[in-house]
Amino acid sequence: MITDPLILTFVLFGIMFIFLLSGLWIGFSLFAAGITGMLIFKLNLPPTISIWQKIGGLMANSVWNSINSWSLTALPLFIFMGEILYRTAISTRLLNGLLPWLSNIPGRLLHINVVACSLFAAVSGSSAATTATVGKITLDELSKRGYDRQIAIGSLAGAGTLGFLIPPSLIMIIYGILSDTSIGKLFIGGVIPGLMLAGSYSAFIIFKAITNPDIVPKSDEKYSVKEKIKSLKELIPVFSLIFIVLGGIYLGYTTPTEAAAIGVVGSIILALIFKNLTTKRFIEAALNAVKTTAMISFIITGAAFLSQVVGFVGIARALSEYIASLGLSPYLLIFVIGSMYLVLGMILDGISIVVMTLPIVLPIILAAGFKPLWFGIFLVFMVELSQITPPVGFSIFVIQGISNEKVGNILKATFPFFIIMILMVILITVFPEVVFYLPQKMIR
Template identity: 45%
Template structure:
C-alpha cells in the first residue's frame, strides 16, 4: 500500500505518474487531477469533499474574474491595426539611436504588453508588421528575430499579465501588488534590451542600415498621434491600479471597454472580429481554469500527504543560504522551461516551492516577479518556447535558429534576475508605495 511507503517514495511515485501522463500528451489539468487522486489514496481523508471544495474555491473567486477579461482585452487588440500604428508612431523617434528601428521591437512590445497580458500575442502582433519592415530596410535578420523573441516576453512581465494573475491566485497574494511589482522590472528589462542593441550596433556598424532622412517635429507628432488612445488606455489602467481607484478585476472590465473602443476607432471592430476574440478568449480561459482546478486539488492532496511541509523542513535543515536556495530554484525553473509552458510551471511548482521560499524569508510578491522572469526565459527556450513557434511561423526559420538569435536576450533576463535579487526594491518599491501597510 502507498500509505505504508515513506514520503520520499510517495513523492517519487506521484512525480512518476505525472511525468508519464505528460509524456503521453494528457492535458496538464487532467494530469494534475489524476495525481491529486493518487495522492489522496495515501491519506484517510475522503476524496469527494476535498475535490468539490478545492475545485469550487479555485473557480469561485472575484479576483479570478480579471483573468478572462484581460485575455479578452488582448484578443480584441490583437485584431486591430495597433501593430501598424505602433510602428509608424515609434519609428520616427527611434531612427536617431544606434540600432535605429530595432528599438521599435523593444518599445513596441513594451507598449503592447501593457494592454495585452500575453507573450505570444505581443510577439505576434508586433512581429506581424515589424519583421517585414525591418527586412525591407536591410536590418540584420538575426538581430531582428532575436530582439523580437526577447521583447515579446515583456507581455508576461509588464502588467496586466495573465501568468501574474495565475501566480497571485496560486500564492494567495494580491493581484494588484503583483502587477505593480512587475512594472519597474519590466522597464529594467526594456532598458537592458535597448542597451544591448545600442552596444551591438556601435560594434557592428556595417550590419545596421544608414540613417533614414530626418523628419520634422510636426511629422513625428502626427505619426505619434495614432498611439495616443492606446497610451491613454495604458495610463488609465496603471493610474487606477496605483492610486487604488479600482480593483484588478474592475480595471480589466474597463480595459475591455477601452479595447472595444480602440477597435471601433481603428475600423476593425466587426461582428467577425468580435466573435473571434470572444471564442479565442473563451478557449484560453477554459484551458487555464482547468489547470487551476487541477492544481488546486493537487495542492490540497499534497498538503494532506505532508510532502510539502516535510520538504520545507528538509530544506531548512540543510542550512542553505537564501541566495543558494534561490539560485537552485532558478536552475530548476530554467530546466522546466525547456519542457513545459509557463502557466503549467507556475501551478505545478507553487505547492512545493512557496513553503521553501517563505521559510527562507523571501517576499512572495517579489518571488512572483522572479518567477515571471523565469517564465519569460521559458518563452525563448527550445524545444517548447512559445515565442519561438510564433516567429517560426512568421519568418519560416526553424525554432533552434531563432533560439540562437534570442540567446543574448536570454542572458539579459538572467542579468535582470540577478539585479532584482540583489536589489529587491526594484520589484517592491511600487507595491510598498501603494500599500504601505
C-alpha cells in the same frame, strides 16, 4: 503503499510527466497525479470514510475555492482585451507612431520590437499575443529596410516575453490567486523590473549598433519635428488606454478586475473609432478568449486539487524540513529552485510551470524567509525564460510560425537576450528593493 512524503514527491512529479508525455491535457494530468498520490500514500482514515470519499471531498473543495474568486474574473477580461487588440489595426497604428521617434537612436528601428512589445504588453498581458502581434508587423518590414535579421528576431523573442512581466500579466493574476498575494501589488512590483529589462535590451542593441554598424542600413528615412509631432496621433489612443487601465490600479481607484473590464470597453471603443472591428473579428476574439480562459481555469482547478493533496499528505512540510536540514543559504536555495525552473522550462509552458510547482515550492520559499511578492516577480522572470528555452519555448514556436526561420537560428539569435534576462534575475535577487520600491511607495 508509500509512507514517506519525500518519496511521494518524486513519484508525483514522475506521474505528472508520464501523463503529460502520454498526451493528456495538463488539467487532467494534475488531477490524475493528485488522485494517484492519494491512492498510493498510506493514509490513516477513519473506518467510516473511504479513500474515494476523501478524494471527492478534497476535489470538490479545491475546485470550488479556486474558481470562486472575484479576482479570477480579471483573467478572461484581460485575455479578451488582448484578443480585440490583436485582431484590429490598433497595434499597427502603434508601430507607425513609433517609427519617427526611433530614427536618431543607434540601432534605429531595431528598437521597435522592444518599445512596441513593452507598450503592447501593457495592454494585453499575454506574451504570445505580444510576440505574434508585434512580430507580424516588424520582422518583414525590418528585413526589407536592410536591418540585421538576427538582432530583429532576438529582440522580438526577448521583448515578447515582457507580456508576462509588464502589467497587466496573466501569470501574475494566476500566481496572485494561487498564493493569496495582492494582484495589485504584483502589478506594481513588476513595473520597475519590466522597464529595466526593456532598457537592458535596448542598451544591448545600441552596443551592437556601435560596435557593428553593418547591422543597420547605411541610409534610412529622416523625420522632421513636425512629422514626429504628427505621429503622436497614432500613439495617443494606445497610451490613453494604458493610462486608464493601469493608472486606475496604481492610484487605487480600481481593482484589477474593474480595470480589466474598463480595458475591454476601451479596446472596443478604439476599434469602433478606427472602424476596423467587424462582427467576424469580434466573434473570433470572444471565442478565443473563452477557449483560453477555460483552458487556464481547468489547469488552475487541477493545480488547486494537487495543492490540497500536497498539504493533506504532508509533502510541503516534509520538503520544508528536508531543505532546512540541508542548511542551504537563501541564495543557494534560490539558485537550486531557479535551476529547476530552467529545466522545467525546456519541457513545459509557463502557466503549467506555475500551477504545477507552486504548491510545493511556495512553502519552502516562505520558510526560507522570502516574501511572496518578491517570489512572484522572480517566478514571472523564470516563466519568461521558459518562453525562450528549447525545446518547448512557446515564443520560439510563435516566431518560427511568423518568420519561417529554422529553430536553431532563432535560438542563436535569442541567446544574448536570454543572458540579459538571467542577469536581471540575479539583480532582483541581490537587490530585492527593485521589486518592493513601488508597492511600498504607492500602496500603504
